[in-house]
Structure formats: structure tokens, C-alpha cells
Amino acid sequence: MLLEVKNLTTEFKVKNGTVRAVNNLSFGVNEGEILAIVGESGSGKSVTSLSIMGLLSDNGKVASGEILYRGEDLLKKSEDEMRAIKGDKISMIFQEPMTSLNPVYRVKDQIMESILTHNPKMDKKEALKHTVDMLRTVGIPSPEERAEDYPHQMSGGMRQRVMIAMALSCQPDLLIADEPTTALDVTIQAQILELLYEMREKFKMSVMLITHDLGVVAEAADRVVVMYCGEIVESADVKALFEKPMHPYTLGLLKSIPRLEDESTDPLYMIRGMVPNPLHMPQGCPFSDRCDRCMDICRKKKPELRPVGDHLVRCFLYENGEETK
């Protein structure tokens, strides 16, 4: 296992108390796999990635747990050791390609910076050559010329390609992609996903793909983790998940995707209610208030994550290892 997150709990201090954004979260990323983390806004998926990268804002901190990268706990590493890992072994791309490049530097300078930071002995010419190679690899036409561009001269899709080139320039083992396609239009989304897929093959890396778009998941991922309120509610291989979603939340998410072939005039299904206020979590299952199949026990006790078939599910419906009708 390349990356193993064990019982990760991340908390934020806010005005009225402490918010637990990620609660006792455990999952792993295997070598060469694309793991998708799905959930709506506020489910803790971005906080998970920021915790791994050590990029939490000042009011947030990892309260407990371990983040094992090749068996070494990243949380115990010093700042210098983390800097050596970031960008070299673990890289990250962000949601907003429009703002993730520094407007005052040429594209080549920004990619070269990443290369030179981790290979201080490399001379500039070589780094530039590598930069142009990377730009070509991520599918930027006439990379020699585009390398001289400033970010504002590129489109969103091009910038996201540059970000990917930058993230991959040191050939990391793990790429964390935090909603890499959300800010792009649909045709470009497909291209970027395709590119991530290709790059995974080419560089033999693992990808942790964070998204709220189940279409993206179905297209790109090998395995899926569905998060709700900072916890995993279901996890399974992508096929198993889409064939037989188990948790009512996963079911709800899948049902609320509009379908072209759907001829009926019924309004689109939606999960009722809102994500509960993290300062006032329900006593039992955090999803109980919004669940169509809520039972008495759901309001009193919190279910555990347990294996059901080839899934892991956190729901009382599957208490006996199979669905209670």
C-alpha cells in the first residue's frame, strides 16, 4: 500500500467551538490505482487531502491518527522532511486552474522552479528542456513557445495541463487531484481526465481523485470512497459501487443525477435537507435526518463501518451483513 490513512481526525477551531471536519477516517491508496473520494461540499474530502499535504490553515490541525506514506508517518516528519517529499513524491493539483498559477511568472519559470527545488544540482538548461518535455507530455501544442507564455495568455484547460505538468515534473508516486475538472467545461473535463489516466499509465503513479462528480468517478476511478460529514459511509470498487450502491446516501447521490434517457416528467430526485451543522451533529447517524429509510436505531446510535459483500458500508440496514428489507 502506497498511502495509508489511519484513524485520521482533523479539527478546526472556529468562533463557536471546534469543528471536526474529518472524523476517524481510514483508507488506503494502492500502487498505481486511482482512488476517488466522493462527497458533497463540507464532507471533508478536501480537508483530507490538505491534511495529507500538511497544508491545513492556521486554525486547523490533525487531532489524531496516522498518515503512512510507504510505512512512514508523514505527520511525524519535520517541516524540512515534508518539503522534500512535497512536489517530489506527493504532488497536488487544485480546483481552480485560473488562480493556481502565479500571474507574474512565465509558465516555464513555475515548472522549472518545481524541478530545481527538488534537483538543486540540475542546471537551468536541462531543467528547461525537461519543462518543455513535460508540457509536450501533457498535450500542450508547440510547447517551446507556450513555455514562454504568462498564465493569463492561456485558457483554463491549458492552465490545468500546465498545473499537471508542474505536479508531475518530478514524477511523484502519488498525485492528489482536488476537483481538477470542476472549474472546466465539459469537453475539457473529459480531456483532463483522459490525460490523468494516461499519465497514471506513463508514470506508474497513484492518483487520489477528489470530486463531487459521480460521472468523473465512473469514468476514471478504480475504487471509490464515499464521504459524508467527515466519515466514510461506503467504499467499494467502482464497478461494485455503481452496480449495487448500498448506503442510502450513495443511492441518493446516484438517483439525483439527471439522465438524458429519462422520459418521465417527474421532478429530479434530490436528497432532502441539508448537511447538518458540524457544530450540532445529530446524536445517531449523521445522515439520519435526510435518510429515506431512517429507523429508530439510526437516531440513537452511530453505525460502524462494516464489510458487506465486497463493499464497506456504514449503515444499520446492513447490520447482519445483508440488506434488511
Add this chain to the structure above:
Amino acid sequence: MEENKEIAETSSITVGLEEKPESIWKSVWDSLKKNKAAMISLVFIIILVLVAVITAIFPGVLPHDPYEQNLAKSFAFPNAQYWFGTDQLGRDIFSRILVGTRVSLSVGVIAVAVSLTCGVLLGSIAGYLGGKVDTIIMRLMDIMLSIPSILLAIAFMAALGQGIDKAIIAISLVSIPEYARIVRGEILSVKQNDYVQAAKVIGDKNSRIVFHHVLPNVMSSIIVRATLGISSAILDASALGFLGLGVQPPMAEWGDMLGRARNYILSAPYAMIFPGLAISLSVLAFNLLGDGLRDALDPKSRQN
């Protein structure tokens, strides 16, 4: 598929292809050129600089010795020999104004350089690190800002003693908070940008992030503030000179000349008018240039 990709990309990048990557400074210069007031100011400032440098290197070009007293000729009305007249000691006002350029400009530039460096450093540290460091630095700056700057400068002068070097220190000290505040504010907003996160992701050190990624994005407001800062430093220096706290006699300084001619305002107004004009015009020139730079550096106005 491949073709679609091409089309999708070329359509969105045609703009980029037509205008070859051009440096930001060139486009700033282009838009500054269109601003007449700023260009006239720039020319005026260049003349000031030339005057300051030339009179320092070749004092011979001055029409008269600015320090030579001739009581017999005191308060001569402006004429062909003494273009701006003479002062109470019979010294040529024109020559003294020319020589004074050096003092005023160097006070302006040095004071701004010193306060800018300190202000940018303090502001960056406060803005980037945040937390307690931020609170301590910024409250200190607030305390300094709560006292009128000229009053504070006078207080510093009282503590440090007289002299132009001390005036520079005093003026530098009192303008640090302004820079610190501006830089801190800008850094607070710039550091939220994803490219700062991206820099952290590629493993950059804090110091490199601040100086390499954050500060260049704050540069435009710093440049504008610094240009305007030169004018206020010139004004402050003149005010100190007027109060007799600046240069030591017989050195020529505009504010000092103004202050010494004050008693004779009714009988010899030209002894005040010309140094006053020199101060106002220089300050005006730096202000207009600063305004022009602000417009030129503003990306919104630059595009059209």
C-alpha cells in the same frame, strides 16, 4: 478527437498567439505614455534629477555661488543677473533652489527607500505569518499611525538632534507604518491564492514563497505608494526645514529657505514664492506620476 482538441484550444488561445509574450513593464509604459500629466511630471522629475546631479558634480554651472553672502545686494528684486532675486543675506535664490534640489530629492528617495524596506519586511512578516506576530507588529504600527506623522517626526528630531541625516531617519521612521499596512493587507489577500498553495505543494520554503511568489504580486501597489511617498517625504523634509529642524546653515534647502524668508513676506515675497513653487511643483509632479502609475498598473484599465 485529436482535431477537436486542436480546435478547442486554438480558439481559446488565438488572443495569446497574436500578442507575443510581452513584458508587463512594456505595457505599463505604453499606457503611462498616454497619460499627459504623468508624462509631463516624469519629464519634470528627470530634470530635477539632472539638476541635482549636475550641480553636485559641476558646481561651476550655477550662475552664482549659492553660499556667497553679499549684504549690499540683499533682497534684490528678480532681474537679469539674479533671476529669482536674492535673499536677506544677498545670496542668489535661483542658485540656492538648484542646489536645494539635491537635498530635497535625496531626502525623498533615501527616506522612501529606508521606510519601504522596513515597511515591506514588517508587513510581509505580519501578513504572511499572521497570529501573534501579526498582532504585535500591527499594533505597534497602529500606535505610530495614531500620532500625526509630522509631530512624530519632530519628536524624533528632538530626540536625535538636528541635521539632514537625522531628518531622513525621522521621516523614514514615521512612514514605515503606511507601507507595512499596505503590504500586509495585500499579502493577506494574495496568500489566499491557489498559486501560493501550489508553491507549498512543490515544497518551497516560506521565505521563498514570500519573496518569490507573494511580493511580486504586491509590487504594483508598493510602486505607486513609493512614488507618492517621495512627495510626502519631500513635504515632510520641507516642513522640518521650515521649522528650522532640517539642514544646518548655510546649506540650501527649500523648506529652510521658506522658513527664513518668512519674516520678509511683505517686503520680499519672491524670497518665499520661488522655494515654495519648487516644493509644490516637485510634490505635484511626484503625485501626478504616482496617479499615472496607479492607473497604468491597474490591470483593469490596462486592457483597454
